[in-house]
Amino acid sequence: MPLIMSFRRWWAAVFVAVLMLPALGHLLPDAPAPMRTVLAPEARWWEDAARRLDPYINNTFGFRGAVLAAHRSYVRFIGDSQSRLVLKGEHGALYLNSENAVEQSIGQVVRPEEVARFLAFAQRMNADMAARGGRFVVVVPPNGQTTNFELLPAYARQLKKFPTEYDLVAHGLKAEGIAFADVRPLLAEAKKTGPVHWLYDTHWNRRGALIAFNATMVAAGRPDLQISPDDALGPPEPTMKGDLARMGGITPARPDVDYPPKGPTLDPPGQSALPGVMQPVGMTDPFESYAYSTGHAGPRILVIGDSFTQGFWRAWLAHSASAYGWTHHRYCRFDMGAVERFKPDILIYAPTERAMQCKGEPFGSSDGGSQGQPDQAPQGRSGG
Structure with missing residues (x-):
């Protein structure tokens, strides 16, 4: 009796191909993605891989840009917002x-x-x-x-x-x-x-x-x-x-x-x-x-x-x-x-x-600049 029955061999090939996708993602073109916040795994990552290695994997997996873009689209679709407007330095x-x-x-x-x-x-x-x-x-x-x-x-x-x-x-x-x-x-x-x-x-x-x-x-x-x-x-x-x-x-x-x-x-x-x-x-x-x-x-x-x-x-x-x-x-x-x-x-x-970017045609109109949205002024700081 064969190890994998003939009618299931194609499914096995598909399964292996899916498993290979993350690896292929490192070689194939990808969509733009946010910059990587972890550039290398921590030292001796094998001693506590869940904590020391996972952040690196999360920053380097294949097709990262496409996956994150899909996630952003889904978040917008369900009307949620997970954006973090403030970065701590x-x-x-x-x-x-x-x-x-x-x-x-x-x-x-x-x-x-x-x-x-x-x-x-x-x-x-x-x-x-x-x-x-x-x-x-x-x-x-x-x-x-x-x-x-x-x-x-x-x-x-x-x-x-x-x-x-x-x-x-x-x-x-x-x-x-x-x-x-x-x-x-x-x-x-x-x-x-x-x-x-x-x-x-x-x-x-x-x-x-x-x-x-x-x-x-x-x-x-x-x-x-x-x-x-x-x-x-x-x-x-x-x-x-x-x-x-x-x-x-x-x-x-x-x-x-x-x-x-x-x-x-x-x-x-x-x-x-x-x-x-x-x-x-x-x-x-x-x-x-x-x-x-x-x-x-x-x-x-x-x-x-x-x-x-x-x-x-x-x-x-x-x-x-x-x-x-x-x-x-x-x-x-x-x-x-x-x-x-x-x-x-x-x-x-x-x-x-x-x-600095010019959005649309310069000199938008003579209506006082009603076209386009300006950057938001922080209240109580520089609004004049």
Whole structure:
């Protein structure tokens, strides 16, 4: 009597093929997947394989991308959400774990076509401002994952690759002769004497924001508009606030550091709103545009940015400019009519690193940017 009856041999072949699929998955193309958080099994994994080996297997099994994509689709289908928006790093640091911010900062996600679209957009804006006799400047507030890279989990630091999207943008803008304030080395140097980015918040602190503001004025050809930190910032003080701590329901283990405003950081008197420049936004939109005349000499400065500049830079703009304004970038689809109505001498485009991508056609519409969804502003932190 044969070991396997003839009519069951095909089923045996199918069974063996199924068992071989995970092994074949290491050799065949796979769908994109989240980055691996465990790169190697722990030492002496055979002594406690369930604890020491399973995490490695869970990060390296065949067709991992396809399986995880199917799982995400199933979770969306049943209306559940298992997303973890907050990533815990070293020494209690917190990071936004969405919009590919982690992967973007460590070079695991690089989208050359998106970088090319951003550079093409910047070229058009630069040409437009040159035709108006003004100056166009780009500054990109780095992700917290970029500024506080050393506090990322060890597996993320080990996965760092070059170039990142930020590197490609910086190189491309320089090659095109577009004014660009690369604040990364400045923030890295400043960190030697004090924090420049909150540990429990997606944003830079006031010290980091001021460093970037001054660098942007230099890139705009107006170093005289820089503001001294000694004049603008008070001594560091502890704070337990942070949008990431709030989002994750996490109580920080130790205080963060804030720098209270003083002097030029406080709104100077004598400002008056410029009517008809900025169109209103919806009641639920946290990014309300503004435009003001200050009543004193200076260039007209318009910032197209997000929550990294909306509130942080407002008083410094009022101190430096004869008129200043701010509106959200809408991922390159801002209201171009605001630029035409404001007539800036200096136009600053300032999307945070994770929001550099141009979504859809630039200059989305003249309706105040109603198309597209902006990034969400953390309440009570940088909404202006």
